[in-house]
Amino acid sequence: MNIKELVANEPIGSRVIIQGWVRTFRSNRFVAINDGSCAQNLQAVVNFEETDESLLKRITTGACVKVEGEIIESQGGGQRIEMVVQNIEILGDANPEEFPLQPKKHSLEFLREIAHLRPRTQTFGAVFRIRHALQFATHKYFNDNGFFQVHTPIVTGSDAEGAGEMFRVSTLDPASPPKTESGEVDWKEDFFGKETNLTVSGQLEGELFALGLSKIYTFGPTFRAENSNTTRHLAEFWMIEPEVAFNDLQDNMQLAEDNLKYVIQYTLEHCREDLQLLADRQANEEKQLPQDKRTIPLLEKLEFVANNDFVRCSYTEAIEILRNSKPNKKKKFKYLIEEWGADLQSEHERFLVEKHFGKPVILYDYPASIKAFYMRLNEDGKTVRAMDILFPGIGEIVGGSQREERYDVLKSKIEEFGIEEESLWWYLETRKFGTCVHSGYGLGFERLVSFVTGMNNIRDVIPFPRTPKSADF
Ligand code: 4AD
Ligand code: MG
Numbered sequence: 001m002n003i004k005e006l007v008a009n010e011p012i013g014s015r016v017i018i019q020g021w022v023r024t025f026r027s028n029r030f031v032a033i034n035d036g037s038c039a040q041n042l043q044a045v046v047n048f049e050e051t052d053e054s055l056l057k058r059i060t061t062g063a064c065v066k067v068e069g070e071i072i073e074s075q076g077g078g079q080r081i082e083m084v085v086q087n088i089e090i091l092g093d094a095n096p097e098e099f100p101l102q103p104k105k106h107s108l109e110f111l112r113e114i115a116h117l118r119p120r121t122q123t124f125g126a127v128f129r130i131r132h133a134l135q136f137a138t139h140k141y142f143n144d145n146g147f148f149q150v151h152t153p154i155v156t157g158s159d160a161e162g163a164g165e166m167f168r169v170s171t172l173d174p175a176s177p178p179k180t181e182s183g184e185v186d187w188k189e190d191f192f193g194k195e196t197n198l199t200v201s202g203q204l205e206g207e208l209f210a211l212g213l214s215k216i217y218t219f220g221p222t223f224r225a226e227n228s229n230t231t232r233h234l235a236e237f238w239m240i241e242p243e244v245a246f247n248d249l250q251d252n253m254q255l256a257e258d259n260l261k262y263v264i265q266y267t268l269e270h271c272r273e274d275l276q277l278l279a280d281r282q283a284n285e286e287k288q289l290p291q292d293k294r295t296i297p298l299l300e301k302l303e304f305v306a307n308n309d310f311v312r313c314s315y316t317e318a319i320e321i322l323r324n325s326k327p328n329k330k331k332k333f334k335y336l337i338e339e340w341g342a343d344l345q346s347e348h349e350r351f352l353v354e355k356h357f358g359k360p361v362i363l364y365d366y367p368a369s370i371k372a373f374y375m376r377l378n379e380d381g382k383t384v385r386a387m388d389i390l391f392p393g394i395g396e397i398v399g400g401s402q403r404e405e406r407y408d409v410l411k412s413k414i415e416e417f418g419i420e421e422e423s424l425w426w427y428l429e430t431r432k433f434g435t436c437v438h439s440g441y442g443l444g445f446e447r448l449v450s451f452v453t454g455m456n457n458i459r460d461v462i463p464f465p466r467t468p469k470s471a472d473f
Contacts, residue, residue: 001016001017001018002018002035002037003018003020003033003034003035003037003038003040003041003042004037004038004040005037006018006042006071006081007038007040007080007081010071010080010081011071012071012072012073012081013070013071013072014070014071015068015069015070015071015086016068016069016071016083017066017067017068018033018035018042018044018066018067018068018083019035019064019065019066019067019091020033020034020035020036020042020064020065021033021034021035021062021063021064021065021120022059022060022061022062022063022064022065022094023041023061023103023122024061024103025059025060025061028046028048028056029045029046029048030043030044030045031043031044031045031046031059031065031067031085031088032044033065033067034120034122034125036119036120036125038129038273038274039122039125039126039129039273039274039277040079040273041079042067042082042083043074043076043078043079043082043083044067044069044082044083044085044088045082045083045084045085046059046085046088047084047085051088055088055090058090058093059088059090060093060094060095060096060099061094061096061099061101061102061103062094062096062099062101062117062120063090063092063093063094064090064091064092064094065088065089065090065091066088066089066091067083067085067087067088067089068085068086068087068088069083069084069085069086069087070083070084070086071083072084100114100117101114101117101120101121106121108455108457108460111123111124111460112459112460112465115463115464115465115472115473116473119463122277123277123278123281124460125274126274126275126277126278126453127274127278127449127453127455127460127461128463129271129274130267130271130274130275130278130449130452130453131449131453131461133266133267133270133271134263134266134267134445134448134449134452135219135445136266137262137263137266137267137270138219138240138259138263138445139219140266141259141262141263141266142215142217142242145215146215147215147216147217147242148209148213148215148216148217149216149217149218149219150202150205150206150209150213150216150217150218151218151220152199152202152205152206152218152220153199153202153205154198154199154220154221155169155192155196155197155198155199156196156197156198156199156205157192157194157195157196157197157423158204158423158424158427159197159200159419160199160200160201160202160203160204160372161200161201161372162372162373162417162419163200163224163226165200165224165225165226166197166198166200166223166224166225167197167198167223167225167235168195168196168197169191169192169196169197169198170190170191170196171190171191172185172189172190177189197223198223199220199222199223200222200223200224201222201239201241201442202218202220202222202239202241203218203241203243203374203440203442204374204424204427205218206218206241206243206440207243207403207427207430207438207440208426208427208430209243210243210244210245210438210440211245211430211434211435211436211438214244214245214246215242215244215245216242216243216244217240217241217242217243218239218240218241218243219238219239219240219241219445220238220239221236221237221238222236222237222238222239223235223236224237227468228468229467229468231456231457231458231459232346232394232395232447232450232458233458233467234446234458234459234462234465234466234467235466235467235468236462236465236466237444237445237446237458237462238444238445238446238462239442239443239444239445240442240443240445241440241441241442241443242255242259242440242441243438243439243440244438244439244440245436245437245438246436246437246438247402247437247438247439247440248385248402248437248439249364249376249385249387249401249402249439251439252387252400252401252402252439252440252441253312253362253364253387255441256362256387256389256398256400256441256443257309257310257360257362257389259443260305260360260389260397260398260443260448261305261306261307263448264302264305264306264452265306267302267452268299268302268303268306275298275299275302275452275453276299278298278453278454278455279297279298279299279454281454282295282297282298282454283297295393295454296392298454301392301454302452304359305359305360305391308359310359310360310361310362310389311357311359311360311361311362312361312362312364313352313357313361313362313363313364314363314364314365315344315363315364315365315366315367315383316340316365316383318344318348318352318363319337319339319340319342321352321356322337322344322348322351322352323337323338325337325351325355325356327347327351333345333347333348333351334347335347335348340367341367341369341370343370344363346395346396349388349390349395349396350390350392350395352390353390353391353392353395354392354393358392359392360389360390360391360392361389361390362387362388362389362390363387363388363390364385364386364387364388365378365383365384365385365386366383366384366386366388367382367383367384368382368383368384371384371386371401372401373404373410373413373414373416373417373419374401374403374404374410374413375401375402375403375404376401376402376403376404376405377404377409377413384401385401385402385439386399386400386401387399387400387401387441388400389441391447391451393451393456394447394450394451396444396447397443397444397447397448397451398441398442398443398444399441399442400439400440400441400442401439401440401441402437402438402439403438403439403440404431405431405435405436405437405438406431406435407428407431407432407435410428410431411428414428446458446461446462449461449462
């Protein structure tokens with residue numbers, strides 16, 4: 001059995017075998033064992049008088065053990081059942097002089113340095129079980145709603161976002177690459193016969209499939225070589241990108257809101273114990289802070305988001321709000337909002353969500369000049385049908401749009417943005433043959449996991465974070 005099954009069934013009187021890792025060993029008697037199947041430990045009670053001293057010495061924090069014994073109602077508080085150990089076997093020792101995890105509070109920074117061992121902690125066990133539940137709920141949501149998952153390529157020759165923040169994929173010798181006559185690197189000689197990179201988004205390929213299967217989504221790794229060392233950015237992250245034929249921007253917003261509420265609700269129903277553990281952790285962390293500096297209790301926050309409508313606010317309205325806001329007037333923003341057309345920084349997004357509206361906000365109809373080339377131009381000729389969803393404590397969690405479906409407009413946009421048309425010939429062709437209104441968005445999976453777990457640093461919700469100057473493990 002694993003501990004999850006054990007706790008669910010409480011097979012009092014049965015003899016069972018459990019394998020897991022020792023969290024603590026108290027009074028030469030009580031071994032707390034965790035096997036990662038759930039947050040709870042099994043309390044295994046050894047009879048130290050009848051157990052070899054040399055064996056007892058090896059029951060240390062981190063050791064892997066196999067225990068066999070009878071399940072009884074617990075004599076102490078804290079757990080309903082416990083095991084009277086008849087046989088204990090050490091499967092793998094963990095020398096206490098060397099094992100870095102001890103039964104005390106370690107900082108998240110320290111745990112990041114030992115990311116190979118942090119899955120053995122209570123906090124990371126909870127975070128990664130919730131991460132799993134969120135990805136499962138995502139697939140369930142889209143499957144139940146008639147979407148097909150499409151595996152878009154990871155190596156691509158195009159820059160979907162046009163931001164140029166890409167990792168090159170090459171087999172050329174960096175010390176002496178083949179050169180063209182004019183002295184430039186000759187990419188024709190490279191593995192794929194052209195310049196290639198790791199994908200920054202599966203959207204463009206996703207669109208091709210939406211214009212055939214109608215409702216699709218991608219869920220894959222995404223790579224961005226942006227030098228943003230923040231608690232919200234990773235160089236390698238996972239993105240969920242639905243794309244739907246015949247959906248306009250309104251439908252797109254509705255889908256995204258529904259999608260987010262569904263997966264959050266799913267964790268509330270299926271991850272109660274782990275969420276409670278993280279909620280307690282957060283409350284404990286913030287104990288010292290004055291009341292007004294504390295964040296909303298985790299479960300309350302999730303219930304609130306799952307059960308309330310998101311605010312919808314146009315970019316133009318948002319600029320008015322920001323321009324007249326206290327931090328703007330008192331010059332508290334790092335980037336002051338002076339005129340229409342300004343790009344919104346995270347300080348502005350957070351002001352809108354956390355201070356002004358106090359709930360998730362969908363901003364839409366942004367200036368064309370600050371958004372990607374593929375977004376549908378509005379009739380005003382200066383805004384595009386873009387939408388970003390902003391979450392408290394996170395900022396942007398979703399970015400999406402209705403797509404430009406008109407061949408001529410898209411073609412001139414590609415020119416305007418200085419993108420080589422040949423690199424997107426296939427994308428343009430879909431606008432020539434059977435084009436239609438369609439929309440989609442990208443949901444940053446780690447930002448979602450951060451939000452749901454209340455973990456403030458995105459590095460703590462992905463198994464092995466890749467960030468500037470760091471790709472260990
Ligand atoms: O807003 P973005 O750049 O949109 C796109 O890539 C579109 N092609 C999506 C689409 O319409 N299909 O990225 C989408 C989301 C962001 O809102 C954010 O949640 C996440 O991806 N994201 C990141 N997450 C972690 N680290 C980074 N460096 C991220 N960059 C974007
Ligand atoms: Mg964005």
